[in-house]
Amino acid sequence: MKSSHDLVLYTKYEAAEILRVKVSWLERRAAARQIPFTMLGGTYRFTPEHLAEIVRLSEPSGGAAAVRPERRRQRRREASRQVPDGFIPLRPRPRRAA
Template identity: 45%
Template sequence: MLRVPESWLRRRAGRRQIPCTFLGKHLRFSAADLAALIGAAAEPATGRRSHRRRRPPPPT
């Protein structure tokens, strides 16, 4: 559903960077947690170029 590795989820949850619930050492994600993760991923990236630069033609 999220298309991310389990290790990514565990690492982020362990750092408390994503919403989740810990039951002992087990992770649980509610529908609201998943909606928040998906919503955060849908935001446009910042600081990236919108297009690739072209290389100048080789000298002749």
């Protein structure tokens, strides 16, 4: 019998196998902070609670998956139009001749 202080942590490979997704999918989502994870020793680790939350977030009626991409882009464009007073945009550095 497990005691209450036993902690189960899955590697990204184990978590990907359990969720039946690619490891790269987990890595991209974790790096973008779109899914819960624990960083331990410089590697992603996942608890059973993390895995349950990832499944919940991936449901069509769940969190981030419910927002349509068109609306996200539109919100970003609207936010980028708001320029603070005194803001001078950066210009790209001229390319060197080869």
